[in-house]
Amino acid sequence: EAGVTQSPTHLIKTRGQQATLRCSPISGHTSVYWYQQALGLGLQFLLWYDEGEERNRGNFPPRFSGRQFPNYSSELNVNALELEDSALYLCASSLQRANYGYTFGSGTRLTVV
């Protein structure tokens, strides 16, 4: 069974540009979570999608947005990139909520120059 896949693995963008990160959950998982790990910091909750709807978001500006598609894959969009957006962005999926079978992707490393 394929795990949670994220693309691209690495992404380099210029300040002010937009970045799009993608995540495909494990087959059968309907919930997708996005987390940010900035350099030297712990993992911070970004967004939770379930059944195509945004269910919760963390303390991040509206520049961070996303969506979940009918096949439960998800996109994370970061607009007007700032240098401090450079981080590892981690996607995880679960059956319904974080209590169940939580599986992580290997992350997308975004570098803003």
Add this chain to the structure above:
Amino acid sequence: KNEVEQSPQNLTAQEGEFITINCSYSVGISALHWLQQHPGGGIVSLFMLSSGKKKHGRLIATINIQEKHSSLHITASHPRDSAVYICAVPLVDKLIFGTGTLLAVQP
């Protein structure tokens, strides 16, 4: 006070040593995750446990729900075990992560 606390923050061991990393949490949970992150790398899920003990190779994870405490043990440690180990507690809509334990195993 963080909802999920790990100790120690940093740990240096000699190859072959038995290692213990601790995680204490204050939020109610149904399961707890142990994760591994190598330098510059992504995150790998090691264990999800809700009671008792789980073992995978040289890794053992235990949890005491009543005491809200979990431990990750590494037996016969090896330099390739050098990584950050993170515990995470699920809430309804997200995970709460500990700050991580940076483990360095020297040959």
